[in-house]
Amino acid sequence: MTIAISIANEADQPSWDAFVAQHSDASPYHRYAWGQAVQAAYGFTPRYFIAKQNNDIVGVLPTIEFSRPLLKNKLCSLPYCDLGGPLATELSIVQQLLDAAKQHAKKQRFDHLQLRQLSAANQPPATPEQLQGLKVSMRMALAQSAEAQLASFKSKLRSQIRKAEKNGLHSETGNSETLLNHFYEVMLVNMRALGSPVHSYQWFEQIVKHYGSHCLLSVIYKDDIPVGGGLIVKNGTMASIPWASTKAEFNRLAPNMLLYWSLLAHCADNGIELFDFGRSTYGEGTYKFKTQWGATPTPLAWQDFNKGLAVDHSQVTNNTGADSKLSGMVKSWVVGSWQRLPLQMTGSLGPRLRKYIDL
Structure with missing residues (x-):
């Protein structure tokens, strides 16, 4: 046919x-x-x-x-x-x-x-040695309710979630303009602290508009101050969290734990069976954060074609020695310079740059 x-x-x-x-x-x-x-x-x-x-x-x-x-x-x-x-x-x-x-x-x-x-499902599982330094997708199967999901966590993880609540934090979820504004406020502060350009407000506004009920925001508050924010998008029985941020000055109150729990609880109670925590480098900080929730790695297999022909990345030599050191120095200088800019300037200049960064 x-x-x-x-x-x-x-x-x-x-x-x-x-x-x-x-x-x-x-x-x-x-x-x-x-x-x-x-x-x-x-x-x-x-x-x-x-x-x-x-x-x-x-x-x-x-x-x-x-x-x-x-x-x-x-x-x-x-x-x-x-x-x-x-x-x-x-x-x-x-x-x-x-x-x-x-x-x-x-x-x-x-x-x-x-x-x-993702890497092909029929490939043999990669060993930790093979995964070292690679980009992986971190995923976790969810229980059928928030109550069952919470019970599945280790006691240490449950206590970290309770710590955030005991510290006076609370979460609000939805798609309202107020939540979007507060989510973006946290994103703007956090991205400057990381030394990285922020997406435009219009980008997140359009995500919420076009995904509709397939998108959810969660904002964590200390009293009336937004201190953390995350956004998930859904498809069928799967949800992904492409953006999550907290304000560093409030991290001692554990807003990140309540942020992720608020979204996981929503998903477990609303028919989501698989939660995608997003991309991490195997073995590094964000990878370890996600594994504590129960997420496991699946290698990402991005493929490039140049003029129709597959590019063999195994033949591409990574920078080493002086070139690598120079690259690291330049990156460090750029990050440090961005962190010193006024917040208003990063909010204006950042989206103009971020538009052209496809990651």
């Missing part, structure tokens, strides 16, 4: 999302809303390839035309998140979607096509 590949439009959104919702390899980022938010907030053009057989969807590949000043443009699946790539009912359809994306990239003179995916 003939497979027809085309670029999806707004009329395809309901059937696109229905296909993504039932696909076992899909993430919340595969939903049509991600591309809508990217276009509305940053102006990049989504190219969502759709495969149909007798008018039924049998495969999808969401991509974004990602243009950067003075750098080569690329077709990315997907920017600003960990996961994208093709979803299909058969491997042959995956290849047809990839071929269509490569042809489109060539036509638009985009040298580069990037797919962000």
